Structure formats: C-alpha cells, structure tokens
Amino acid sequence: MLSDTTIFRLYGDKVISSLKKLDKPVIASVINPGEKHKTLSEIPRIIKPYFEAGFNRNACFLALGGGVITDLGGFIASILLRGIATIYLPTTLLGQIDAAIGGKTGVNFQLSKNFMIKNMLGTIIQPAMVISDIDTLFTLPQKEILNGLGEMMKYYIGWEQPSVAQLLKIKQAIKTPPRFSERTPRVLEETMKIISICQHIKLDIVQADPAETKGIRGKLNLGHTIGHAIEGAANGRISHGEGVSIGLAAAARLSVLKGLLKEDKYKMIIAQLKSLCLPTAARNIDRKKVLSALKLDKKGGTFVLIQDVGNIKTNQRVDLQLINQVLSEIIV
Numbered sequence: 084m085l086s087d088t089t090i091f092r093l094y095g096d097k098v099i100s101s102l103k104k105l106d107k108p109v110i111a112s113v114i115n116p117g118e119k120h121k122t123l124s125e126i127p128r129i130i131k132p133y134f135e136a137g138f139n140r141n142a143c144f145l146a147l148g149g150g151v152i153t154d155l156g157g158f159i160a161s162i163l164l165r166g167i168a169t170i171y172l173p174t175t176l177l178g179q180i181d182a183a184i185g186g187k188t189g190v191n192f193q194l195s196k197n198f199m200i201k202n203m204l205g206t207i208i209q210p211a212m213v214i215s216d217i218d219t220l221f222t223l224p225q226k227e228i229l230n231g232l233g234e235m236m237k238y239y240i241g242w243e244q245p246s247v248a249q250l251l252k253i254k255q256a257i258k259t260p261p262r263f264s265e266r267t268p269r270v271l272e273e274t275m276k277i278i279s280i281c282q283h284i285k286l287d288i289v290q291a292d293p294a295e296t297k298g299i300r301g302k303l304n305l306g307h308t309i310g311h312a313i314e315g316a317a318n319g320r321i322s323h324g325e326g327v328s329i330g331l332a333a334a335a336r337l338s339v340l341k342g343l344l345k346e347d348k349y350k351m352i353i354a355q356l357k358s359l360c361l362p363t364a365a366r367n368i369d370r371k372k373v374l375s376a377l378k379l380d381k382k383g384g385t386f387v388l389i390q391d392v393g394n395i396k397t398n399q400r401v402d403l404q405l406i407n408q409v410l411s412e413i414i415v
C-alpha cells in the first residue's frame with residue numbers, strides 16, 4: 084500500500100487494521116506529501132520494502148490518499164511485475180470527484196530544477212475498485228477543498244452540473260477545522276449527492292471513450308491545457324485545482340476572442356469562479372515556461388473551448404498571438 088505521511092497519520096492505522104483481518108501480509112510505503120513527490124525518483128524507495136517482504140502477481144496495490152497517491156500508486160502498480168490489481172481509497176475532494184476515476188496513472192517529469200512537466204510518464208489502467216469515504220473529507224484543510232472545487236467547476240462549465248449553488252453548499256459543508264456537530268445526516272447526504280454527480284459525469288465519459296481515442300474523453304481536458312502549464316511553471320506553488328480554475332478562466336477568455344462565447348457569459352463564469360474563492364489569474368509565473376509547457380502538451384496544443392455553460396468544443400486550434408494575449412491577461 085502507498086500513502087503520504089499526512090494521510091497515513093490520519094487513516095493509516097485504521098486501514099491497516101482492516102486489511103489485517105484478511106490475514107494477509109500488509110506492506111506500507113509512505114512518501115512526503117506534495118506534487119513534487121509524484122516523480123520517478125521516488126519509486127525505488129517505495130517499492131523496495133515490497134521486494135524485501137516478497138510478493139507475487141496476486142498482490143493488490145492499495146493507494147490511500149489524494150490524486151498524487153492514486154496517480155503515483157496506480158502507475159507503480161501498472162508496472163510492478165508487469166501489472167498488479169489496484170484499489171484506490173481517495174481521501175481528497177479532487178481525488179474522489181476526478182483523479183481516482185478513469186484509470187489514468189502517471190508521474191511528472193522534472194525538466195529542470197524549477198520546471199516540472201505534468202503527467203508525462205504514465206499508463207491507462209482501470210483500478211479494480213474505488214472506495215470514496217466522504218468522512219475523510221472532513222479533515223481536509225480549506226485550501227484542499229478549494230482545490231477540489233476547481234475541478235468541480237470544470238464539470239459545471241462543461242456539463243452544467245453540479246450547479247454553482249451546490250458547489251457553494253459543498254464549500255460550506257466541509258468546513259475546517261472540522262465541526263463534527265455540523266455533520267448531520269442531511270449535510271452528509273447532500274455532500275455525497277454532489278460528489279456522485281461529478282463521479283457519474285466522469286464515469287460516463289470514460290466508459291464511452293476509455294483510451295481517449297474517440298474524441299469524447301478529451302472534453303475532460305477543459306481548463307487543463309493552460310491549467311497544467313501554469314501549475315507546472317509554478318513548480319508546486321499552485322495546486323492542481325487552482326491551475327484548472329485559472330485554466331478555465333483562460334479557456335473562457337480564448338473562447339470570447341475566438342467569437343464562440345458571449346462576453347456576458349464570460350463575465351458570469353469569472354464571477355462564479357470568484358464566488359467560490361477560486362483564482363482566475365496567476366502571480367509571479369514565468370510566461371516563457373508556460374509557453375514551453377504548452378508546446379509539450381499531450382493534447383498537441385489544442386484547446387477545449389466554451390460556447391456556453393454545458394456546451395464545449397474539443398480540438399480547437401488557437402493562434403499563438405491569442406494565446407499570448409490571454410497569458411498576458413491572466414499572468415499578473
């Protein structure tokens with residue numbers, strides 16, 4: 084099993100004592116938290132204890148944590164002994180509504196000291212099981228709730244659900260520090276319902292286009308072209324969800340400049356992102372790094388653009404001049 088030190092401290096013992104009931108050996112590896120540990124260089128240290136203890140292809144790899152842990156754990160499991168089964172226990176909002184679903188695994192590549200390119204090595208392999216326990220979300224710090232809301236806004240802009248009012252409810256429900264008295268059955272049920280809306284949007288898309296070959300899955304990249312580039316150029320200072328939020332603002336602006344999205348809808352989207360306290364611009368980012376990351380983008384430099392909330396278009400080419408214009412507006 085793989086976790087990070089924060090999550091292991093909170094939930095490690097509980098999970099291990101449950102696993103021990105199976106009367107099978109449990110070997111746990113733990114990494115330090117954070118995106119910068121989602122790299123190839125962490126892998127030897129993680130897998131060494133498994134080989135020391137001895138295991139075979141019947142072993143199951145359990146990833147307990149956020150998207151960093153499920154991406155990295157899923158990647159390791161997909162190459163260990165040429166692939167063993169995985170179970171994901173996502174513990175972040177972002178993990179439960181996105182990262183743990185769909186089978187994309189991967190690690191980042193550190194191109195130079197302060198510049199990583201996101202998810203450049205990876206595999207697509209479905210986990211055997213994903214268990215989302217929403218109780219774990221109540222220990223999340225506020226910034227991780229915002230991180231999840233960034234990806235949830237992607238679903239709202241692309242699929243018109245969950246509504247912004249529901250997202251505000253999530254923000255309100257999962258408070259920090261946790262107020263257990265406020266976790267009434269109604270709050271839990273509402274939280275579960277909103278999370279499940281997002282999970283089903285992603286599941287439906289992944290089922291329709293599991294290997295991203297039919298042009299359907301590409302819709303999930305809404306906000307991710309510029310979002311990933313900014314996240315990578317910020318080298319850990321901007322979370323994935325914040326990067327996506329800035330990427331959504333950039334995609335909306337590009338859509339206006341390409342004549343696809345009406346100005347008033349653009350203003351509405353920006354106001355909605357801000358109402359959730361999500362960023363729509365980035366500070367102190369090297370624009371050259373963002374442009375380099377865009378050149379290396381897996382999507383071949385194409386964008387998902389917005390015609391309206393709930394109506395998006397994949398594979399859109401955008402002139403470099405427009406990209407530069409938008410970058411100069413969103414990098415302040």
Ligand SMILES: NC(=O)c1ccc[n+]([C@@H]2O[C@H](COP(=O)([O-])OP(=O)(O)OC[C@H]3O[C@@H](n4cnc5c(N)ncnc54)[C@H](O)[C@@H]3O)[C@@H](O)[C@H]2O)c1
Pocket residue numbers: 087089090093116117118121148149150151152154174175176177178181182183184185186187188201202219220221222223224227230323324
């Ligand atoms: N594979 C995919 O389809 C996919 C989709 C979206 C994002 N991602 C990836 O997911 C990653 C981001 O995931 P993330 O936002 O979950 O980040 P993360 O895994 O780094 O977790 C964020 C932080 O929250 C802490 N944490 C996790 N669960 C906690 C809990 N229950 N209580 C308290 N603290 C907790 C972690 O220790 C960490 O510090 C990125 O690498 C991104 O590329 C993958």
